[in-house]
Amino acid sequence: MYLLVPDNTRIETNRIIVEGDVIVGNHSSVQYCISGDTVIMGEGVAVSGDVVAFSDARIDMWSKIGSGVKVGRNAYLGEFVTIDGKLIVEGDLDVGKEVKIKGGFEAKGWIIVRNPVPVIMFLLLYIREMMRLGKGEEVEKALEELFDDSEEGEKLDGKEPAEKVLIIPADTRISPEAIEVGGKAVIGSNCYLIGNLRVQSVETGKNLILKGSISSEGNITIGENSTVYGNLISKGQVHIGRNSRVFGGVRADAVFLHEKARVDGTIKAPSGVSFLREASGEMPPLAEVNALGKVLMVEAEEPLKGETEENLIKAADLVEIDSLIKTGPKVKIGFVPGMEKKSARTRSLARTRHFAGPRSQRKRQEAGEHQS
Known part of the structure; x- marks a missing residue:
């Protein structure tokens, strides 16, 4: 489970703008408007702002959109979906039972009222059936077409489709x-x-x-x-x-x-x-x-x-960039090797011993010669 943010994505004050597709996992909360090519939402997703899909939009059951939804092609709404604003669909509308659209809707294509297969279940059933028939290439091709940016299947600036998808994993919380x-x-x-x-x-x-x-x-x-x-x-x-x-x-x-x-x-x-x-x-x-x-x-x-x-x-041994000396409980403050701090009296006695030592030794040698 990971969050994948494609190149050139902008998460601004109140809007998420994606150049590619958007996939929102189950029970996620997004307190933004969402704008992308194809928008797919799992179960129980909550979006506080508008949802703008330049291509298709598939919203699974029990999801709630706090504002309007605008779809450039076809829209699929699962059961018990709630849209507080207006729904505008340029293509066909496939809607389940108990769907509430408080702001009304406009659809230029066909309107079908039924129970659409949930998004995740639809994908799982399709992939399982294709794998059972040994058609792995068809599965790969279908997934590429699902996230294609154009009807002609053109490449996305030379990149793989997955690189243009915003993936929001399940139970994610996105807010300002x-x-x-x-x-x-x-x-x-x-x-x-x-x-x-x-x-x-x-x-x-x-x-x-x-x-x-x-x-x-x-x-x-x-x-x-x-x-x-x-x-x-x-x-x-x-x-x-x-x-x-x-x-x-x-x-x-x-x-x-x-x-x-x-x-x-x-x-x-x-x-x-x-x-x-x-x-x-x-x-x-x-x-x-x-x-x-x-x-x-x-x-x-x-x-x-x-x-x-x-x-x-x-x-080596750096703890803070603005404090290059690593100190411990046994290290004296301001300690420099070979330069221990000494008092004035200690330094005076050391100089006295240094000069008095050779003088005392010469006196003892002279006294011994006189006695002999």
Whole structure:
């Protein structure tokens, strides 16, 4: 179970805009308007705003739409569906019993009143029958046609159909305050999102703009050229890509930060902070931390081995980015190796012993010669 957000998706103040299709799992709650090509909703889905489907729309039983529904082609409504606004269908309307449309409806095609097969059951029965007959290729072709953007079956900008589908898993809660998902979240490139993310783990593409924080049980990966106006909190690892910026703090077990990325807040990582550096033709210098907490650059003895695009540079024992000296309960404040703090009386006695020692030894030697 995961949330899949395709490229160029925008979750704005009151609307979700998707260039491809939208699939909403059972018993999910979406406090936005939804706009996409084909819109498919499972059982018990609640949408507070309008639903706009440029192609087909299939809304399963017991679902509720808080405003109007506009469909560019055909619409399928299951039993006990409630639409508080007006329903406009450019094609055929297949509607079940006990459907309530408070704002009235307009349909330019055929209107059929019956009990449509539930969306999920329809797909499961169809796939099971095709697999029983050994027609796996027909199943794959049917799924591709289901999420095709055009009647002619043209390709979607050279991408697979699945890359243009917004998938909202079952029992997901999406509101302006937070996006709560019980599993993983995968966010494409060039997306604009408003709201906090609460997920098991999250991975984003390039050029993301997120106006909110991310809270995750697992890893958080922020792609290149992205901007996050909030905090990143993870019990696992946090990866921040090149030219990305976080206007907030980062708290995780370990942090991997590109050298060209920027974090305006405090970074806390018990397992350390690692810096990612781009590969170059020359041997890159290594970053080391001395006892004073200063970063010293030294030449590497051998070329670093690793990926062709990035090399990993790790500053050992880093806990906070703004506090490079790792202190413990037994470490004195301000301690520097070889320079213990001594009182003035202790230093004076040490100088006296240093000069008085050789003088006393010479006096004892002279007294012994006179006695002999």
